[in-house]
Amino acid sequence: MTNPSKQNYKLTQTMLRIKDPSTAIPFYRDVLGMILLDQYDFESMGFSLYFLAYEDALIGEPPAPGPDRVAWVFSQVASIELTHNWGTESDESFTGYHSGNGELKGFGHIGITVPDVYAACARFDELGVDYVKRPDDGSMKGLAFIKDPDGYWIEVLSTQGISDIISMNAATARG
Amino acid sequence: MTNPSKQNYKLTQTMLRIKDPSTAIPFYRDVLGMILLDQYDFESMGFSLYFLAYEDALIGEPPAPGPDRVAWVFSQVASIELTHNWGTESDESFTGYHSGNGELKGFGHIGITVPDVYAACARFDELGVDYVKRPDDGSMKGLAFIKDPDGYWIEVLSTQGISDIISMNAATARG
Numbered sequence: 001m002t003n004p005s006k007q008n009y010k011l012t013q014t015m016l017r018i019k020d021p022s023t024a025i026p027f028y029r030d031v032l033g034m035i036l037l038d039q040y041d042f043e044s045m046g047f048s049l050y051f052l053a054y055e056d057a058l059i060g061e062p063p064a065p066g067p068d069r070v071a072w073v074f075s076q077v078a079s080i081e082l083t084h085n086w087g088t089e090s091d092e093s094f095t096g097y098h099s100g101n102g103e104l105k106g107f108g109h110i111g112i113t114v115p116d117v118y119a120a121c122a123r124f125d126e127l128g129v130d131y132v133k134r135p136d137d138g139s140m141k142g143l144a145f146i147k148d149p150d151g152y153w154i155e156v157l158s159t160q161g162i163s164d165i166i167s168m169n170a171a172t173a174r175g
Numbered sequence: 176m177t178n179p180s181k182q183n184y185k186l187t188q189t190m191l192r193i194k195d196p197s198t199a200i201p202f203y204r205d206v207l208g209m210i211l212l213d214q215y216d217f218e219s220m221g222f223s224l225y226f227l228a229y230e231d232a233l234i235g236e237p238p239a240p241g242p243d244r245v246a247w248v249f250s251q252v253a254s255i256e257l258t259h260n261w262g263t264e265s266d267e268s269f270t271g272y273h274s275g276n277g278e279l280k281g282f283g284h285i286g287i288t289v290p291d292v293y294a295a296c297a298r299f300d301e302l303g304v305d306y307v308k309r310p311d312d313g314s315m316k317g318l319a320f321i322k323d324p325d326g327y328w329i330e331v332l333s334t335q336g337i338s339d340i341i342s343m344n345a346a347t348a349r350g
Contacts, residue, residue: 001237002230007208007298008290011229011253014189015283015330033182040345049345054186055177057252062176070341071334074288077232077253078186083283098273098281106273106327107282108190108258113249115183123182152281155190159246166245170215170224 012074013051014110015081016152017097020089021050023149024082028052031127032112032154034080037062038073046086053079080110099151109145109153117142117158124156140165187249188226189285190256191327192272195264196225198324199257203227206302207287207329209255212237213248221261228254255285274326284320284328292317292333299331315340 018024028034034052041048051073058076063069073079088094100107114120117135121144124131132145132153142161146154166172193199203209209227216223226248233251238244248254263269275282289295292310296319299306307320307328317336321329341347 001210003204003208003210005205005208006210006230007295008231009208009229009295010232010288011209011255011285012288012332013286013330015286017280017283029178030180033178033180033184034186035176035178035181038347040341040347042345044344054184054252055181056183057185065347067338067342069347070338074286074332074334074337077229080186081283081286098275098279100273100275100282104273104279105192106325107275108192108256110186111188111190111249111256113185113187120182120184150281155188157187157249159249162249163242163245166215167242169219170217172213172215172240172244 010075010077012077013079013081015083016148016150018082018084018150019094019096020149021048021082021084022089024084025050025052027149028080028082031124031129037076037079038065038069040070048084048086050082050084051076051079052082097150097152099147099153101153109155111155111157113157113159115158117144117156117161120144120156140169185250185252187252188254188256190258191323191325193257193259193325194269194271195324196223196257196259197264199259200225200227202324203255203257206299206304212251212254213240213244215245223259223261225257225259226251226254227257272325272327274322274328276328284330286330286332288332288334290333292319292331292336295319295331296321315344 035055037051039050130147135144144156210230212226214225232253305322310319319331
């Protein structure tokens with residue numbers, strides 16, 4: 001399983017725009033359980049970037065804030081980059097960001113794998129999280145979609161659950 | 176740097192819809208250098224899922240196709256899930272997917288970290304890749320954005336280059 005076109009590239013982030021960091025950051029930190037790796041405030045351009053990831057997926061220890069910390073952040077795989085364009089949080093004419101799942105489709109979701117989808121959803125219920133699909137909705141049982149505060153979809157699955165769903169519903173074609 | 180709300184969750188994928196796997200898969204494989212981890216064809220629902228990731232980021236050896244392979248795919252961090260709804264590739268009325276960066280904004284991009292942005296872009300030039308921003312366009316030198324075949328943006332950066340850009344342009348606020 002080696003690609004002859006292999007380069008030393010790494011997939012390091014997925015960027016989503018957020019309306020208000022005071023709701024988005026607590027969601028990714030306290031509900032999803034990520035940690036904030038670093039924050040960059042571009043004052044002259046009026047935006048901030050927040051990088052979050054799961055602690056267990058981090059490569060190496062975080063250096064102190066500064067250039068080494070930046071290099072470390074951009075060496076991590078699987079981080080979420082949240083972009084806040086200043087002012088949207090208090091702009092009453094701002095109608096919010098597009099999830100990619102409305103009339104115009106594109107980006108679908110990010111996906112998290114959890115040990116137990118039902119246990120995770122019980123926790124999400126306690127925390128007042130919005131759902132697109134509860135684990136027992138529809139034909140694909142044991143698979144949920146929740147929404148972040150901006151309406152982006154987050155798939156919640158377990159390796160066992162998704163393996164069962166794919167065994168029941170899909171042909172697996174690749175060796 | 177530990178989150179008291181830490182759960183055993185993993186960020187495993189970012190899903191993007193694609194019009195035509197015969198152009199999208201070669202791009203992610205041959206241009207970006209990823210490998211195809213597995214493919215799932217949902218015949219009754221008329222769609223296929225393709226999972227790709229960078230070989231060097233993989234955790235564990237791939238099991239043979241089947242349920243163990245599925246569990247392995249959904250245990251990987253930083254994979255790309257490409258969703259193909261059958262028929263779009265030959266539907267002349269299909270106008271394509273939305274990148275998240277047009278009039279309706281949301282999802283921005285995925286980002287790859289490369290050893291040398293200029294070398295990567297020289298290679299992308301040879302391969303006929305479309306650009307949103309070449310590395311020397313605009314004020315942020317050494318940072319590029321390319322487009323995948325569906326028009327999704329891919330940021331191309333290096334740890335040194337982004338560290339320089341952030342040092343020059345941003346306040347870093349987090350410890």
